[in-house]
Amino acid sequence: QVQLVESGGGLVQAGDALRLSCAASGLTFSSYTMGWFRQAPGKEREFVAAIRGSGTITTYADSVKGRFTISRDNAKNTAYLQMNSLKPEDTAVFYCAASLGRALFTNARLYDYWGQGTQVTVSS
Numbered sequence: 001q002v003q004l005v006e007s008g009g010g011l012v013q014a015g016d017a018l019r020l021s022c023a024a025s026g027l028t029f030s031s032y033t034m035g036w037f038r039q040a041p042g043k044e045r046e047f048v049a050a051i052r053g054s055g056t057i058t059t060y061a062d063s064v065k066g067r068f069t070i071s072r073d074n075a076k077n078t079a080y081l082q083m084n085s086l087k088p089e090d091t092a093v094f095y096c097a098a099s100l101g102r103a104l105f106t107n108a109r110l111y112d113y114w115g116q117g118t119q120v121t122v123s124s
Helices: none
Strands: 001-009 010-013 018-025 030-040 048-049 058-060 068-073 078-083 092-100 117-123
Touching: 001 092, 018 030, 018 092, 018 117, 030 068, 030 078, 048 068, 048 078, 058 068, 078 092
Parallel strands: 010 117
Antiparallel strands: 001 018, 018 078, 030 048, 030 092, 048 058, 068 078, 092 117
């Protein structure tokens, strides 16, 4: 049974940093592209970042480029999202997701497995 468990969310002030983690089990982790998505109240789920199984290729949404960094540790079956210079508009539930293969999908429908989400709240 595949499980993705996010952690690291919380309440921070604008300009602060947070690191989210996504611990995966029940799958061959290095075979999966890992993605981070977020959903703010009243809005659709949106793509944030993705990283190929090897960890060598990444892609980001324009809104987070230069502030967020996605990474992974295949030995620990864990993906990370380092978020710096947080803004109030980053407030959302953040989800990690896994997609079998090499493609860096930005479409949430193309991901096979999802975590339960972790809340990130940025106050002004």
